[in-house]
Amino acid sequence: MTVIAPSILAANFARMGEEVAAISAAGADWIHLDVMDGHFVEQITFGPAMVAALRPNSSLPFDAHLMISPTDRYLAAFAEAGADTITVHVEAGPHLHRSLQRIRELGVKVGVAINPGTAVETVVPVLDDVDLVLVMSVNPGFGGQSFIPGTLDKLRSLRELIGSRPITVEVDGGVSASNAAAIVAAGADVLVVGSAAFKGGGQAYAANLAAIREATGVAG
Ligand code: DX5
Ligand code: ZN
Secondary structure (H helix, E strand, O other), X not given: OOEEEEEHHHOOHHXXXXXXXXXXXXXXXXXXXXXXXXOOOOOEOOOHHHHHHHHHHOOOOEEEEEEOOOOHHHHHHHHHHOOOEEXXXXXXXXXXXXXXXXXXXXXXXXXXXXXXXOOHHHHHHHOOOOOEEEXXXXXXXXXXXXXXXXXXXXXXXXXXXHOOOOOXXXXXXXXXXXXXXXXXXXXXXXXXXOHHHHOOOHHHHHHHHHHHHHHOOOOO
């Protein structure tokens, strides 16, 4: 079954706790937490304190996408705050393997992310160390951008490289009901959805998520 992971970057920041509860009740499978530091990416969003504050508002897996650099000094805080998966970027620093080892030692799922301009082959040295590969389909830092079409070939290449390993493939950025089927067909297991999940306000969340799930051809 395709996992739908709404990104709270697109939620109402003034009511984030209620938003996480509402999108969870509306049919989300995971909650995608876009952590941005204003250094690795232009925008600043939130840190471990926000994740800890949100934790009681949903029993769904918290999928922390760290668009930060450096990463290592913050990993334990995100794990303690309640993140179930911690994903760091290949591009975030020179010691990716050590960062992934540290996440593993924290007892949470290990994810690695690649930007649109980064070759999929860069994750080959760590494929035996991760549970998830996050393929960015927009340049990170902002929601509401358009899906980069070349991502589909990248997904197919990634699937070849992964082979039979039990690795989850996640796609993040510009995902909607109109491209969800093609993204899943190219090899994605998890769809991160920001604008398309939260558009129209709380009353629309269930219908938004149902439309995306239906578009993937998988019953809710
Ligand atoms: C961008 C974030 C994405 C983004 C997705 O840096 O990593 O998760 O919020 O939002 P949409 O679905 O609106 O592109
Ligand atoms: Zn993200």
